[in-house]
Amino acid sequence: MANSEWLIMHPEAKLVNLLASHSDHSPILLHNTPMIRNGNTYSFRFENIWLKEDDVEEVVEEGWGRGREGEITIKLARCAEKLKGWGRRKRMRFKQEVNECGEEMERLRGRNELINSERYKEVQERHARLLIQEETYWRQRAKMHWLKEGDLNTKFFHMSASARARKKKIDKLVNEADIEVKTQPEICEVAQNYFDHLFKANIATHDPVLSLVAPKVSEEDNERLVAPITKEEVKDALFQMHPDKAPGPDGFNPAFYQHFWNLC
Incomplete structure (x- = not known):
């Protein structure tokens, strides 16, 4: 039997029931070899955890190019490139900060000096904020929209995200x-x-069949359907979406557009 810790260590493990010709007990084969992937398969995805960083606005504004003309697809691609490098550096620094906070809390624990007590509270609050950011990171991947931020179910989110990855593979x-x-x-x-x-x-023609179908859409309805889509309609639809919903082909999810709508 594999527990949750083992599954986290071996996310691509797979069990297969083999055929047994002379027994009603089937042997089980464990595959634990990672799937060979191309080195360049990584694609950009906006992380909601970035919205908690103070300098994310500056990175997006730099990538978007405030006041500069250009196609929105070019601006988004530029933002993605800026955020990808910035996010990679943040992720590396994030892990280091978690470890540093934990080590400092261990050093300060048990000391009775007032100054150390105040410092311990500061480090403890910083550590708690980092853990919430880590929870946000895994909650986005787990797609558990029914759970609220702050529950600190990081391990549960990690397991759910790993299960989704195995299911989609x-x-x-x-x-x-x-x-x-x-x-x-x-x-x-x-x-x-x-x-x-x-x-x-499909080169087949459906005109003879369509000519026998009575129209169900009035001229007035048709005018509304073919009318140009307005910016307000796009905004209304976008802000009704859950921020953690899957991103589009450009890697940006609803949370990005909702947060940076005035910039875009």
């Missing part, structure tokens, strides 16, 4: 020749070919 696919493929490039090729075929242009 594709170990193999069957290609058009009915052959199983297991390497990352082959899996990507099979998936791309499938969707290319699924969504290719």
Whole structure:
């Protein structure tokens, strides 16, 4: 039996029930070899934890280029590039700060001097804020929208995020020749070919059939449907979304747009 600590250490472990020809007890095979991935598969994703940092506004403004003309896609790509490097440095510094706070709290614990007591409270508060940030990081990955921030369920979120990652992972696919493929490039090729075929242009004409269908949309309704989308409509729809919902292809989730709406 594997406990939660073991699953955290081995997130890609997988059990397979093997066939047994002469027994009603099937052997179990444990696969614990990490899936080989390309080194350049990392894609940008906005982290909600960054919104707690004082200098995130400055990074986004620099990437967006306040007062500069340009396509919004270019501005977002520039923001993503700035945030990716900044976020990587923050993550490394974050782990270091957690360790430093823990070590200082251990040194100060048990001392009765007033100055040390005040310092201990400061470090303790800083440590608590860091733990809440870590919780935010894993809660976003776990997609547990029904839990509120501040519950300090970091271990639970970590387990949930790991379970989601295992559930979403594709170990193999069957290609058009009915052959199983297991390497990352082959899996990507099979998936791309499938969707290319699924969504290719259909040259069939439906005009004879459509001419027999009575229209259900009035002219007035049609005018509203084809009218240009306004900025207010986009804002209303965006602010109704949960901040932790999955990001778009650009890596930015609703939390980013909700927080930086006035900048965008």
